[in-house]
Structures are given as structure tokens and as C-alpha cells.
Amino acid sequence: MSYEWRDGNQVELLINGEEFYPRVFEAIRTARKEVLLETFIIFEDKVGAELQQALIQAAGNGARVEITVDGYGTADLSAPFLAEMIEAGVKIHMFDPSPRVLGMRTNLFRRLHRKVVVVDAELAFIGGINYSADHLGDFGPMAKQDYAVAVRGPIVADIHRDTLQMLSPAERDSSKLTPVTRHAGDSRIRLSVRDNDERNDDIEKQYLDAMRNAQHRMVIANAYFFPGYRLIREMRNASRRGVKVTLILQGQPDMPWARGFSRLLYNYLLREGITIYEYCQRPLHGKVALIDREWSTVGSSNLDPLSLSLNLEANLIIRDPAFNQRLYDHLINLASEHCKPISLERILRGYWWRAPIIFLSFHFLRHFPAIAGWLPAHTPKLKSLKTVAINDGTSEVCFEQEKVS
Structure with missing residues (x-):
């Protein structure tokens, strides 16, 4: 349901x-x-x-x-x-x-x-x-x-x-x-959950619908960021439409491998005009996002294979301009005061030898949920x-x- x-x-x-x-x-x-x-x-x-x-x-x-x-x-x-x-x-x-x-x-x-x-x-x-x-x-x-x-x-x-x-x-x-x-x-809110039964992609669908309709801005602050191709494509399409897409990701991770996986995507995202910051004051554990001036989400779901395909998660999707603006002001302040911007020039250093590893890792992680899906569902x-x-x-x-x- x-x-x-x-x-x-x-x-x-x-x-x-x-x-x-x-x-x-x-x-x-x-x-x-x-x-x-x-x-x-x-x-x-x-x-x-x-x-x-x-x-x-x-x-x-x-x-x-x-x-x-x-x-x-x-x-x-x-x-x-x-x-x-x-x-x-x-x-x-x-x-x-x-x-x-x-x-x-x-x-x-x-x-x-x-x-x-x-x-x-x-x-x-x-x-x-x-x-x-x-x-x-x-x-x-x-x-x-x-x-x-x-x-x-x-x-x-x-x-x-x-x-x-x-x-x-x-x-x-x-x-x-x-x-x-x-x-x-005055807030309009929808509960969005992911389970291993009938609602196995509901949170992802909420993100996709909002991204497809984005017109002005998109800010995503996510601890473990390795979304599937559909989400990456909609971020790219939004950026090409002129939407300012900003990602705030881990720069001081509690799990170093998480930042390593996210960085596999940086080259592609930066080339599409997407702005990336790494938060360096403390480990980022948040799972929040906003799109345009009304839509926001807060919850437990990361944008990674575990959250989107395997774990039981719960987010609220919130339509409220005042809430959206408060979250936006906070995240932009976080980016300007406590983050370092990631440049394409920096990412391309040593890219020639990392490219094969990136390619293999990216495609393995894309198919990881299906591989893990062979295990018994809980x-x-x-x-x-x-x-x-x-x-x-x-x-x-x-x-x-x-x-x-």
C-alpha cells in the first residue's frame, strides 16, 4: 500500500x-x-x-x-x-x-x-x-x-x-x-517507505518525479551517495535544463569506502555542470534533499544501493515553502562555511590509471542490489x-x- x-x-x-x-x-x-x-x-x-x-x-x-x-x-x-x-x-x-x-x-x-x-x-x-x-x-x-x-x-x-x-x-x-x-x-506531507515487498522503490520514485519536474534548484545532502543510473540521469537532465544542482557529500567520512564510491561518479557529474561540495567539519550522516522552492525530503534513506534496494527505510516528502527555505538556507551555509568545492581539474589528476578501476567498480555497484537480491529477502x-x-x-x-x- x-x-x-x-x-x-x-x-x-x-x-x-x-x-x-x-x-x-x-x-x-x-x-x-x-x-x-x-x-x-x-x-x-x-x-x-x-x-x-x-x-x-x-x-x-x-x-x-x-x-x-x-x-x-x-x-x-x-x-x-x-x-x-x-x-x-x-x-x-x-x-x-x-x-x-x-x-x-x-x-x-x-x-x-x-x-x-x-x-x-x-x-x-x-x-x-x-x-x-x-x-x-x-x-x-x-x-x-x-x-x-x-x-x-x-x-x-x-x-x-x-x-x-x-x-x-x-x-x-x-x-x-x-x-x-x-x-x-500548512504543510502537505506524504510518507514514503521502502520495504522488500510491494513498496520496494517508492522512495526512489519520489525523488525521480521531483527531479523530472525541477525548474530552479536542487540540493542533495547525502551521507552514502551512489545512486542508480535513473537518478543520475535525472540529475544530469535537470542540470542541462538550467537547474542549479548542488551535491553536499562526505569529506570526512565515518566509513572511508563510502567517499571512495561516491568519487567514482564525480567526473561524470562535474562534466554535466553539477556542483559538488565535500563537508569536512565532521562526518555527514544526513539524508535530506530539496528541489525548487517547495519540495523537500528528510528520512533514513541514503541514495545508495543498500537504502534504495535492500534496507527498510522511511522518509517524509514535504511540500512547504517555509520548510524548504529553512533547509535551503542551512545547507547553503553548510556548503559555504564548512565544505570544500570539488573541481574537475582536481578529480582528473591521475584519472588515466584510475579509469579502469572506476569503470569496473561503478558497474559492479550498479548491479550489486541484484546480486544481493539472490539472498533471501527479509x-x-x-x-x-x-x-x-x-x-x-x-x-x-x-x-x-x-x-x-
Whole structure:
């Protein structure tokens, strides 16, 4: 099922953990009815600890609290950390947990990469920010630059319904809340998700439609940038029409290979008149874009093979001139103050010996989703975490398989 555009919403841009965490933790702590949370990563650090206590407080308020985490991204939480939540009434579900082989995690592909929170079916958050201290500036040079949005209004009903779909039928049916859908603002918003079922290219389609209709400007800030040919072609076509296309990509990456893959495309993009900046102040983890003066998107989906073809993702597509302008002003300031422009002359240095590598790597990565697609697809498959008391007073965690359809 694809979601429709919803009018009458309020949307607020939240930049980095400094703006996101206080808002989401306060919303969770004051929940009275329900908290639904999905995330790729929770680390057992000061941010994870604050999230844990906020969830425990919500459960203490009498709210139903359901959190779903990824079995790869959130694989190392300790049994006592989890047990404290479970004993307080927080229900924890893990997406595709798998045992390590020779100390290595094997569940690499088709991850639950979404970052969604819905509180009391009235307020929702979507973005790219995980629950870890590396999203705060005091983490140091490797602190991540990232984004989320807080929304109220009719769109929350779609987000609430979609988040419930991740749970088992019994858990879905236990939610008796009617989402608050009254008019909250002037934003027109559409929920766009990618799964491994009927909506496997919905986010990509939203980008493509907006790019084909672009007339003035396009700014994309993306952490892991290696889109397929269709997206690259529409960027090229937009640039040829006179649209000013600007890319803000990683210059100080948390994963160096990510910048290496992106740079495979620089020569082609620069020759088409596309402007490229590399953000060098800190690792860029954002997944945001804007086109012209109304269309914007914020969410969890990168423009790379994992996000566009394999992972479970969630973005909001936002039509709101004021929001678009705020995001534009921020990104252009980011580019001018904290980025270095990439020139074609610089990229062509040593190109003669790198060209064959670029050619082979580009075509391998273009076909990577199809290759990875030979692996079994992960439909929403969850295991519920339970605690078992040990004689010495410690706790260990065991799993109970859930049936999700």
C-alpha cells in the first residue's frame, strides 16, 4: 500500500542530536498512552542510557511502549540494560537477530534502517539520527551531522499505522488508539517507505518525479551517495535544463569506502555542470534533499544501493515553502562555511590509471542490489526479547519468535 498526500500538518526541522534528543526524550517521558519506536542503532552510552530511562518512565506512566531495533545495528546491548527496560514493561523486538560467526556479524543486508518514533498517536519523529553519543558535538571530530523532523497533523495517522505494521498481528491489534488527525499547520506531507515487498522503490520514485519536474534548484545532502543510473540521469537532465544542482557529500567520512564510491561518479557529474561540495567539519550522516522552492525530503534513506534496494527505510516528502527555505538556507551555509568545492581539474589528476578501476567498480555497484537480491529477502521478521534470571542474580536475554504477516 502506498500512502497519499496529507494536508494540514506542522513540521519542524531538527538538526543534530542537540536539537533532536531533547525533543524526542521529553515527548517519550511525558507519553501517557503509547510509544512506538523503530531504530537501527541504540548504543549503551549516555544517549542510550537517557533513551532507556525515558522509555521506562513512559511505561511507568501507564503507556504501552514498543521498540523495534535492528539485529545488526543494535547487537551489543548488555543483558542488564535490556532487562531493566523489560522488567519495567517495555516490549523490545529485534529485527533479524543472527549469531556471530567467528566473531563477525553475518546479517549484513536488508536491515531495518528506519528511525521512527510515534508518541500517543499525536506526535511523530522521522529522520536519520540513531541513539548514540556520536550524534552530539561533544563527541569530538567524528560527531555526525544529521537531521530529523517532528510532525503533527493528519500525517501522524499514516506513520502510526505503518509503524504498527512492523509488529505481529497480536501486537497491532492491541493498539486501540485513534490517531489525532486535526489540522496542525500548512504543510502537505506524504510518507514514503521502502520495504522488500510491494513498496520496494517508492522512495526512489519520489525523488525521480521531483527531479523530472525541477525548474530552479536542487540540493542533495547525502551521507552514502551512489545512486542508480535513473537518478543520475535525472540529475544530469535537470542540470542541462538550467537547474542549479548542488551535491553536499562526505569529506570526512565515518566509513572511508563510502567517499571512495561516491568519487567514482564525480567526473561524470562535474562534466554535466553539477556542483559538488565535500563537508569536512565532521562526518555527514544526513539524508535530506530539496528541489525548487517547495519540495523537500528528510528520512533514513541514503541514495545508495543498500537504502534504495535492500534496507527498510522511511522518509517524509514535504511540500512547504517555509520548510524548504529553512533547509535551503542551512545547507547553503553548510556548503559555504564548512565544505570544500570539488573541481574537475582536481578529480582528473591521475584519472588515466584510475579509469579502469572506476569503470569496473561503478558497474559492479550498479548491479550489486541484484546480486544481493539472490539472498533471501527479509520480510518483517521479529523476535521478542525476554529475560531469564540466573542463579547468581544476573540476567541473560533470550528470544521468542514472533509471527509477522
